[in-house]
Amino acid sequence: MRTLVDLTLAPGHRRGHGALYGRLNQGRINVARPRRALAGMPLPRPADGRLVLAVDASPWLRPDASTCADRAFCHTFGRGEGKHQMVPGWPYSVVAALETGRTSWTAVLDAVRLEPGADVAAETTVQVREVIERLVAAGRWRPGDPEVLVVLDA
Structure with missing residues (x-):
């Protein structure tokens, strides 16, 4: 198995x-071993061959888990009422490699749980830097290749 x-x-x-x-x-x-293994896997790329990484923070909502440690209030939209809400849960920052085209294939390379009160910009910066360092170490990007494009939202 x-x-x-x-x-x-x-x-x-x-x-x-x-x-x-x-x-x-x-x-x-x-945890470092599967992260290195993911960086060494074949990655999706657009036609120009560059690596495109997307970073997004997504919540794992747990409103009824009052005894779970380190929950934070996660921003959500909708949930049946079409309005912005703050719901208890755990926010995760996820980095994925993207490709263009009809398949929209992605490869998740890293996920980090954001602690309550964390500086999200600082945590994301460290996370992206570490992912790119692993990709370089695995030979997925070399000097002379097109620059890595990192796509983030606010």
Whole structure:
């Protein structure tokens, strides 16, 4: 099995895989390894070959989870009433590589949970810099390639 999903879909899988889930429960996942692996994967690119990275903050809303730690108030629009609301949850900053064209294929390269009171601009700057450094280290961008375009919103 290569992934947790493969493991749970295996016909002989009737109980938890002790070693894997034991490791997850102990909190010993090396986050840097999957981040490096994602940077080394084939990435979508527009026709000109440049890397286009999009950064967006998206909330994971948890209004009924009052005992969950570190929730913040996340800005939402709509939710059935067509108005701006602040709802408890966790905001995440996500960086994805984009391509142009009809497929709109994206490849998520990084996601960071933004802590309450975080300086979002500073956190995003560090996140984008680290993603680009991993892409350079993985050989996905080299000197002489078109400059990386980073698309952000307010």
